[in-house]
Amino acid sequence: MMNTAANRPMIRVVVDSNVVVSAFYFPGGKPGKTLALIREGELINFTSKYILDEVKRILKKKFLWSDAQSLEAVDEIISFSEIVDPPIELTITTHDPDNRILECAVAGRADFIISGDRHLTSLRTFQAIKIVDPATFLAIITGGG
Numbered sequence: 001m002m003n004t005a006a007n008r009p010m011i012r013v014v015v016d017s018n019v020v021v022s023a024f025y026f027p028g029g030k031p032g033k034t035l036a037l038i039r040e041g042e043l044i045n046f047t048s049k050y051i052l053d054e055v056k057r058i059l060k061k062k063f064l065w066s067d068a069q070s071l072e073a074v075d076e077i078i079s080f081s082e083i084v085d086p087p088i089e090l091t092i093t094t095h096d097p098d099n100r101i102l103e104c105a106v107a108g109r110a111d112f113i114i115s116g117d118r119h120l121t122s123l124r125t126f127q128a129i130k131i132v133d134p135a136t137f138l139a140i141i142t143g144g145g
Helices: 017-023 030-039 049-062 067-079 096-107 136-140
Strands: 010-015 043-045 081-083 112-114 129-132
Touching: 010 017, 010 049, 017 030, 017 049, 030 043, 030 129, 030 136, 043 096, 049 067, 081 112, 081 129, 081 136, 096 129, 096 136, 129 136
Parallel strands: 010 043, 010 112, 043 081, 112 129
Antiparallel strands: none
C-alpha cells in the first residue's frame, strides 16, 4: 500500500544518481516509476550538491547532453527534492561516491536509498536505512515484497 494516508508518515528516500539518470532515459521503467512517485508527492526525496553535480556530470559526459539540458534536469530534480548539506563525512565503502550517498541519506534521515549500484545495494542496510534497487523498492511500497 502507498504511504499516502494522513496518519502515516511519508517515506523518505535518497535516489542515487544512476537511478535518476536511468529515469530520464527510461521514464516507463522502474527508475522512472520511482521518480514519478516523488514528483507526485508520494515520497520525500533528499538530495545533495554532490548528487546533483554527479547527475549533471553523467548526463554531459556519458550521454552528451548540453550544459543547458543537464542544468534543466538538475533544476527539475531540485523542484521535487529537499537538498541537504551532510554535516559528516563517512568512509563506509571503498567506492567513495557511495559514501556521499550514505551521507545524504543520514542527513535526510531517509528510510531508503534507491540505487542500482551493487557497491551500495550489497550493504542492504546502513543505520536502519534500507538500501534497495528500484524494482525491490517498488515491490515493498506497493505491498508486493
